[in-house]
Amino acid sequence: MKTFFVQIKCEIGKTYEVSDSLLSMNLASEIYSTAGRFDIMAKFHVDNDIDIGLFVNDFLLNLKNVKDSETIIAFKAFL
Template sequence: MKPFFVLIKCELGRAYEVAAAIADREIASEIYSTAGDYDLLVKFYAEHDSDIGHFVNENVHSVSGIRDTKTIPTFKAF
């Protein structure tokens, strides 16, 4: 399994609703609220041969209340 992170910008006042919707789908390893340009930082795991872009498009972008995302793939743990 390879971890990757998604920064999520939510519609105003909907960060907790979006976080709850992602948690309800049981697809995220960890969900954090953040301050700054993005509202949430979410850690996911994908199979080594899976397409992260497809996963995000199908499982994250379909959550109501999301305005923007930034996907951060990872390569090696230290």
């Protein structure tokens, strides 16, 4: 299983709409509103055979009002 985070910059005033779209897709394990350069951070888990780049491109192309994104790949969780 691979874990990664996607930070999403939304069109002005569209953060809640993008968040609702994320929730309805039921792909992210966690979704947070954030302050700073990005408006939303979402956490994903995919099987090892899934290409993260393709997943993010296919996933983001289906979301309206997304202006920009940045993907962060996680290697190890320290619990």
